[in-house]
Amino acid sequence: MRFQKQEVINRHEAGKPGSFDIAFYGDDQLDDRSAESAKLSRELARRSIFLQYDPVSFNLNVGGKSYRIDDLVDLPQEFPARSIVVDATTLEFPEMLLVLNAYRHYSSQAPECTFIYLEPKEYVKNPQDSSDSQTFQLSEGFNQRLPIPGFNPSLSPTNTAHLVAFLGFEGARALRVLQDDDGHYFKAVTVVFGFPPFQSSWDLHSLMANVDLLTHSTPDVCFVGANDPLGAYLLLDKVKLGLSGSGCNRLAVTPFGTKPNTIGVALYCIENRLMRVIYDYPVRKKGRTKGVHCIHRYVVNL
Numbered sequence: 001m002r003f004q005k006q007e008v009i010n011r012h013e014a015g016k017p018g019s020f021d022i023a024f025y026g027d028d029q030l031d032d033r034s035a036e037s038a039k040l041s042r043e044l045a046r047r048s049i050f051l052q053y054d055p056v057s058f059n060l061n062v063g064g065k066s067y068r069i070d071d072l073v074d075l076p077q078e079f080p081a082r083s084i085v086v087d088a089t090t091l092e093f094p095e096m097l098l099v100l101n102a103y104r105h106y107s108s109q110a111p112e113c114t115f116i117y118l119e120p121k122e123y124v125k126n127p128q129d130s131s132d133s134q135t136f137q138l139s140e141g142f143n144q145r146l147p148i149p150g151f152n153p154s155l156s157p158t159n160t161a162h163l164v165a166f167l168g169f170e171g172a173r174a175l176r177v178l179q180d181d182d183g184h185y186f187k188a189v190t191v192v193f194g195f196p197p198f199q200s201s202w203d204l205h206s207l208m209a210n211v212d213l214l215t216h217s218t219p220d221v222c223f224v225g226a227n228d229p230l231g232a233y234l235l236l237d238k239v240k241l242g243l244s245g246s247g248c249n250r251l252a253v254t255p256f257g258t259k260p261n262t263i264g265v266a267l268y269c270i271e272n273r274l275m276r277v278i279y280d281y282p283v284r285k286k287g288r289t290k291g292v293h294c295i296h297r298y299v300v301n302l
Helices: 032-044 069-078 093-106 172-181 202-209 211-217 229-241 259-271
Strands: 002-009 020-025 045-054 059-062 065-068 083-087 112-119 139-142 161-166 186-194 220-224 250-255 282-284 294-301
Touching: 002 229, 020 032, 032 045, 032 083, 032 112, 045 093, 059 069, 059 093, 065 069, 069 093, 083 093, 093 259, 112 259, 161 172, 161 229, 161 259, 172 186, 172 211, 172 250, 186 202, 186 211, 186 229, 202 211, 220 229, 229 250, 229 259, 250 259, 259 294
Parallel strands: 020 045, 020 083, 083 112, 161 186, 161 250, 186 220
Antiparallel strands: 002 294, 045 059, 059 065, 112 294, 139 282
16 A cells, blocks of 8 residues: 555646546535535546445445445455545545455455545534534434444453544544443553644644543543544554553554544555444534535545
């Protein structure tokens, strides 16, 4: 796997229409940027395919066809591609993880992968919060933390994990993971903030949202640029190399931070199948952001 580009582009620099084989995208009805990002991604490819993962049935909907996780070995043969676009703005972590894993491990030749992510101009403030601190209602709720098959190695008193929690504006997500574990299997914790942030003060919003978590667990604190997938990838690799020093023999991750950091997490997971992924399947709130600030593009050879 090779990271080729991490850059901010304008729409005209994204590429000519139809210059990629396949574009994968998700829900484009959430906000301004999801509609714009999915449209751009679809225009870039000769074929576009909607993805949606069902964590209860362990099925991935690929363009209207339902695949069991074990059947994804056939995905690259049924949808052959030398170049793919992944609309990271609209796709959730499980969809990105599963489709990348299929093309990385089951293709005769792994394709070049371009990720498109549109940064919003602003997040919509929670109307129920009258304080001066900017809090955001990004999700309507969360679902049960069901495992993603293939990324759920068992934990036990003899197989404990170092948890790396990527954090964003919804601080309760990682806190619930630690409270439910109650020190049984996560013997070391590293939290990761997106710094430098996309925009000034967004790092402070993330910090304030996670004050209870920092008080609860007194974790190690690390920083990775909010728009830096490679940085997230390298951080996970650094933690993995130091597992013996933390007294753990497993690595676990919560991809709750920025979407670019989530891209790096997904790419690291497909290269390290013993990673344990903890995900809570948020129900995204419509109208959660306004406008489009800029377009980020990341190019990776799988």
